[in-house]
Amino acid sequence: MTTPTPTGTDAGADPGGGATAVVLSGITKRFPGVVANDNVCLTVRRGEVHALCGENGAGKSTLMKTLYGMQQPDEGTIEINGEQVHFRSPADAIAAGIGMVHQHFMLADNLTVLENVVLGAESAHGIGGRARRRVAELARQTGFDLAPDLLVERLGVADRQRVEILKVLYRGARIVILDEPTAVLVPQEVEDLFASVRAMREQGYTFLFISHKLDEVRAIADSITVIRRGTTVGTADPATVTNRQLAEMMVGTELPSPQTRESVVTDRAVLELRGLTLRAEGDGRELLHDLDLTVRAGEILGIAGVEGNGQTELVETIMGIRRASAGRILLSGKDITRVGTLARREAGIGYVPEDRHRYGLLLTQPLWWNRILGYQTRRPTARRGWLDRAGARQDTERIVRDFDVRTPGIEVAAAALSGGNQQKLIVGRELSGDPVLLIASHPTRGVDVGAQALIWEQIKDARAAGLAVLLISADLDELLGLSDTIKVMLRGRLVAEADPKTVTPEELGAAMTGAAGDRDAKKDGAADHQEPGEGGDR
Template sequence: MSTSESPAEAAPDRGVPAVELTGITKRFPGVVANSDVNLTVARGEVHALCGENGAGKSTLMKILYGMQQPDEGSIAINGEPVKLRNPQDAIKAGIGMVHQHFMLADNLTVGENVFLGAENLHGIGRAARARLAKLAERTGLRAAPDTLLEELGVADRQRVEIVKVLYRGAKIIILDEPTAVLVPQEVDALFDTVRAMQAEDYTFLFISHKLDEVRAIADTVTVIRRGTTVGTADPKTITSRQLAEMMVGSELPSPETRESTVTDRDVLRLKDIRLSVEGSERNILDDISLTVHAGEVLGIAGVEGNGQTELVETIMGMRKATGGTIELVEHDGVAHDLTKLGTLARREAGIGYIAEDRTRHSLLLTQPLWTNRILGYQSRKPVSNGQLLDIAAVREDTRRIVEEYDVRTPGIDVPAAALSGGNQQKLIVGRELSGEPVLLVASHPTRGVDVGAQALIWEQIRQARADGLAVVLVSADLDELIGLSDTIRVMLRGRLVSSADPATVTPQELGSAMTGAGAEESEKDTDAEGGATE
């Protein structure tokens, strides 16, 4: 073994499974998360794990990564029984996990993010940088070690996460929803990396709700339903529809919206909105102008980091525009200038808000569901009765949301953290569509939710749109964006650079526009034509 390899990189017997989970059971108060789960992953394969939110996938992966311990069952890695009491034990066993929400520090460099906590492996000097360079080449990471992480796009951040787990000696890599924030071209690049590493005997556990992608990359698919394994399938012979039926017992939903409900009544008007960076001449948002009408879903497409988050937060008053105006037109036609108002005043004017990060901006995880119903509505009925909160009405309305939006929970007194991601999201959507809003700002409304919850959220947005709601939709799921939107605007480097017709545009064409490739090609064509005529 070379000095640059960790003990976990020693080659195991090829015929022995890389991972073998047998009879895994995990109970929490009032719920069995995993019940007699069995999973065998061959060495060097990409093994996909599919299931609804709350099916037990995340719990199972947390057990494999040492974040939780099973109540029953056993784990073997490369044929050797192991006890994984914490992530450090899992890392020593050669297991790495790339989380859906990256575990990286924006204010540190690429190298510092990789080396932090692993200084005892190769130090922080020449040997460490040589190891980093070798892994960067292997994964396609082109960013220099001294580059600040905040300067990287989402695809390169993900590569840093992968390099980080490889640096610690991982040969078995858990990828949790790895394509959730990538455009099609970036997904292709990720899959190329995975296949290249597969050829070097790396093993992948791939967790995803995107069944077409599962079928494209996986060698084997295991489906979990209600905490237990229901079957294993060959992705080359099973259809996405059949996989969906295994997962949820129903057909794969489609976001497609067929009939137009767009009216000529303005609801949201943004004119020349600018947002500058303090101490810099660069604008995060640069002269953004748009109008959203009643009954219209306006989709905003863009690679993460191009201003979509800042646009949403400026509309909601979480950031103050440094130029331009924001107007909201109520049902009665009265226009309100929101430009200088705070977030609560904007919500009181009739804006519902589905935040891109539900755990940071939409929920109090330790509080019961009925308390979460109050958030953003503390000054309005049914939450408020004059100057006091009406707790009885809040509890009653929370029960209504739970029933109407199929929020699967033992009751309204359980903390929000006890719900799966999909059920948390359904609670949020139910809350934000209550109170007859005139505008819904929806940022990644189905990120990380299963096909069943996805279908319900899509249907609720479609129904509200048909009832005259105006919607600003930001999504990294291009099928969702194309399927739900009446109009699509593409954002690049803080500007709205083009429009697309959802009826004709393909995800690939939209992806090209989002990365600027379409504009570059147009410039090349123009240059070529100019050269030909000279």
């Protein structure tokens, strides 16, 4: 591990001695009341995977938006392949060979793979045979086995990500920014992605890899730059640096663990699903099939599954956002199957949604107004049928203090907070009001190790106090560390149960993708077709 880059050092000098793809020198970006980037220096060699690490709010996103032309720096320079550039928009960055794959995919479900890749870049190769051949060529180069005429809505999350990568390559990118690319992938899919990245690196592509999963950073990166509070604090060699050292560089503390304390599971059922079935409106497809599930007081029950296998529908049906087609939902013994979402909230359900921007916050409104969401009929944000603004403000101050929400004040808009601080605000709100059940859907997605640690501790403390938690997460370490029991969802069914103390991530990943069932079926088939004398006692 090297020391931080000192002010005034020639940040453009390549430490590896090879040609540079990207050199950011003294990048400074100010917003009202905030210095998002302060003299940031970054050098990326051509044909390497360069990881960028830092806690939420450290300035990673601002820096990448600057590199991608989404905003212009107040100070500093950008060099691409040895030439100084000034990007006025992402179109300029794309023209310079830079592409960005965002954490939240930007695909049209009702279009095919080919149409999604070509959309917006029709001038490059037209929309006919030439475009199709170019997409096929890129798919071969990257090892992506994608059917060009398949609708994107039929793709799993890993294939959607491949489409996003093809989109930026189709537009001529040789420098690719990957923003939290493994956040929604199971271990096998992560390995497939890394294999493709390594193969593309050998073809001369350069990657900027943004992630808070330090094991994965060390596995894929050729070099690592760490940013803390808007400035570069150091670089690290992934071959020698440890997770603890990286965490200390990022946030000043060692890497947190989701490991749950001793069991506090009781016999008291809080959430019970009995034969829960959900059919799609219109075509009647079964999105959830005959689910039976019980979450007890003091228990964290984890739901594992590749995204798109019914987890979202399960949560929305429990919350009353969707109406169950059959079956019953009981909360503390009371049937809530037919009551509305607000009544379920008032009965004691806290809800951390999977997408904090779409479902958890009013981004343009101040923090204290966001405290009211879902609590508009209850103290401390309501009194005698009226909203209590003073009560909302006072309790927001408490959440900011107790949950370490880093903000200039409670009057700022939620959009001004980093993703991790937005998430801490939501978790603080949902653990207020003494809930009996918390539905936590990807509670630490896209947050740094510091925010992760606080959220984990708050959930564990609430569990120890008797809260029942239904945890949906794509982070297998989180599921294995926090859960008392894990159930696996596949195609709208609960297909397996696992003990987090003994199951491995690989076994869990196999069950999530159906590979375990396929292997079992093959074994059963082989046993059924044994010749006489085979498979006997040895």
